[in-house]
Amino acid sequence: MWLKSAASLDGQTALQNGVSQWITGAQARADGHHWRARSCVVLTGSGTVLADDPLLTVRDVSTPRQPRRAVIDSKLIVPETARFLRRPVQWCSPVTLILKKQHVWWLEAFRWLSCRRIMDMLI
Numbered sequence: 001m002w003l004k005s006a007a008s009l010d011g012q013t014a015l016q017n018g019v020s021q022w023i024t025g026a027q028a029r030a031d032g033h034h035w036r037a038r039s040c041v042v043l044t045g046s047g048t049v050l051a052d053d054p055l056l057t058v059r060d061v062s063t064p065r066q067p068r069r070a071v072i073d074s075k076l077i078v079p080e081t082a083r084f085l086r087r088p089v090q091w092c093s094p095v096t097l098i099l100k101k102q103h104v105w106w107l108e109a110f111r112w113l114s115c116r117r118i119m120d121m122l123i
Contacts, residue, residue: 039065
């Protein structure tokens with residue numbers, strides 16, 4: 001399991017006005033895509049989907065396959081129009097949504113993924 005995070009010089013993950021796209025440079029973004037290419041799944045939360053509408057795919061790095069894309073959505077709030085759901089991706093495994101009506105326990109999510117032979121995960 002790998003955790004990717006980006007922060008500005010003041011330790012924040014977004015500007016005060018909420019803008020969070022491209023707070024890293026091109027080299028850091030390429031490194032993040034390298035780790036995506038190595039992973040079985042790219043996992044994020046529903047908050048990230050609502051705020052950033054990510055694709056959760058490998059770009060700018062050569063790869064023979066795309067990782068699965070998974071979102072933990074404990075409140076069932078990810079819209080059907082989210083880009084990671086509507087954009088067909090060549091070589092991409094099916095999208096996996098982990099849904100639960102109450103609090104999502106990370107250990108439970110990891111067990112669920114490992115039962116599906118997902119051993120390398122980028123969060």
